[in-house]
Amino acid sequence: MSGRAIVITSGKGGVGKTTATANxxxxxxxxxxxxxxxDGDIGLRNLDIILGLENRIVYHLVDxxxxxxxxxxxxxxxxxxxxxxxxxASQIDQKESINPEQMRELATQLKEEFDFVLIDCPAGIExxxxxxxxxxxxxxxxxxPDVSPVRDADRVIGLLQHSLGDPQxxxxxxxxxxxxxxxxxxxxxxxDILAVDLLGIVPEDEEVVVAGNRGSPVVLNEKSRSGQxxxxxxxxxxxxxxxxxxxxxxxxxxxxxxxxxxRR
Amino acid sequence: xxxxxxxxRWFGNKGSAGLAxxxxxxxxxxxxxxxxxxxxxxxxxxxxxxISRHVAIDSERVKIDFMPTPAExxxxxxxxxxxxxxxxxxxxxx
Numbered sequence: 001m002s003g004r005a006i007v008i009t010s011g012k013g014g015v016g017k018t019t020a021t022a023n024x025x026x027x028x029x030x031x032x033x034x035x036x037x038x039d040g041d042i043g044l045r046n047l048d049i050i051l052g053l054e055n056r057i058v059y060h061l062v063d064x065x066x067x068x069x070x071x072x073x074x075x076x077x078x079x080x081x082x083x084x085x086x087x088x089a090s091q092i093d094q095k096e097s098i099n100p101e102q103m104r105e106l107a108t109q110l111k112e113e114f115d116f117v118l119i120d121c122p123a124g125i126e127x128x129x130x131x132x133x134x135x136x137x138x139x140x141x142x143x144x145p146d147v148s149p150v151r152d153a154d155r156v157i158g159l160l161q162h163s164l165g166d167p168q169x170x171x172x173x174x175x176x177x178x179x180x181x182x183x184x185x186x187x188x189x190x191x192d193i194l195a196v197d198l199l200g201i202v203p204e205d206e207e208v209v210v211a212g213n214r215g216s217p218v219v220l221n222e223k224s225r226s227g228q229x230x231x232x233x234x235x236x237x238x239x240x241x242x243x244x245x246x247x248x249x250x251x252x253x254x255x256x257x258x259x260x261x262x263r264r
Numbered sequence: 265x266x267x268x269x270x271x272x273r274w275f276g277n278k279g280s281a282g283l284a285x286x287x288x289x290x291x292x293x294x295x296x297x298x299x300x301x302x303x304x305x306x307x308x309x310x311x312x313x314x315i316s317r318h319v320a321i322d323s324e325r326v327k328i329d330f331m332p333t334p335a336e337x338x339x340x341x342x343x344x345x346x347x348x349x350x351x352x353x354x355x356x357x358x
Contacts, residue, residue, distance in 0.1 A: 147284050154292045182279020189285045193292055 003034075005107045005117040007136035009160070009167075011152030013123030015144045016172040019208060020230075021120040022050045023219040024140075027234030029083040030219070033115040036075065036085045038107075040132035041122040042097060045089035052215020053078060053086050062090040065102045071109060085114075095127045100134030107135030125159060133160065139167035140199060145174055145185040154194055168199035170233065175204040187244075200233035200244060202226050293330045304328070311339055320344040 008021045018041075025037040039047040042062065048054040059074035064087070071087070078084040087110075090097065110117045119135050122128035133139070139160045143153040153169070160167050171190055178184035187201055205226035211218040219230040232242045299307070312326050320343065327340040 147288055150288055151291055151295065155295055158296060179281070182281050184279075185281050185284055185288075189281060193285065193288050 009121035039089035
């Protein structure tokens with residue numbers, strides 16, 4: 001068996017890579033896929049706390065790469081979801097502790113056992129980014145509809161195109177009301193600039209903070225809008241044709257007028 | 265640009281999103297080209313010299329702009345107006 005290794009990246013920090021990795025991983029596990037989440041952010045690990053697994057770590061990624069333990073020993077199994085495992089990052093090492101070749105070997109090994117290997121990429125485009133990308137076959141880029149994350153996303157897309165081809169895009173933290181009054185880039189604006197395929201849109205949602213506090217990703221909360229959005233993205237990743245609902249908040253007179261002229 | 269966006273703008277959409285998009289398109293275009301300041305200056309100089317060989321221009325005010333949609337580079341070279349009629353350089357032939 002050979003699974004899919006997907007890096008989740010953004011360039012800009014703080015746009016929701018780790019949250020997205022946790023939610024997509026959990027969502028895939030809910031669909032009975034075997035999933036391992038690899039925290040690629042050596043020195044600044046966070047995937048463990050978002051998943052509520054921070055007290056269960058014994059070994060980590062750098063231990064595995066250095067041969068201090070077997071991969072299997074370092075994997076933290078989520079007791080709530082038997083299909084989900086976490087390979088935590090080291091908190092005391094540097095990004096340079098591992099190299100792209102080692103990451104590639106590790107991913108190859110993980111792909112034999114898991115359907116999905118999701119690699120949470122650190123912010124930036126330096127060694128940590130190169131390591132995380134080296135292990136992947138595909139990429140998902142996360143951005144928010146703000147100027148600096150979109151600009152950085154474009155840069156990262158350019159870098160990814162050399163190695164992995166066109167990534168897919170998730171637009172995170174879309175605030176419907178701001179889009180409605182014309183104070184936030186809408187999905188078409190972002191796509192016009194970045195020119196990649198859209199995998200999904202996650203609305204701005206306070207529940208994400210609550211979920212982080214609890215260590216219980218929002219995809220588990222079926223009532224939350226962001227959780228539902230992640231659920232739809234997961235189904236698209238599994239090949240289902242799930243339409244992307246308009247979170248633009250458009251629907252006012254001008255938008256409908258515009259649509260009359262539009263042949264899109 | 266989508267018609268929807270156009271219509272929205274005609275009807276006085278005063279939001280900042282349009283400005284964000286315009287600014288991003290320009291900045292992303294420059295980022296993608298990856299030209300350094302020196303390379304830009306070299307390009308400006310080359311173009312200026314080429315045009316000056318045929319037309320008297322105000323070299324201080326030559327401007328190069330990259331426009332994202334459709335992707336194009338625009339060179340604005342103001343022609344000096346001090347020359348009198350009949351003194352313009354003849355188009356070079358052959």
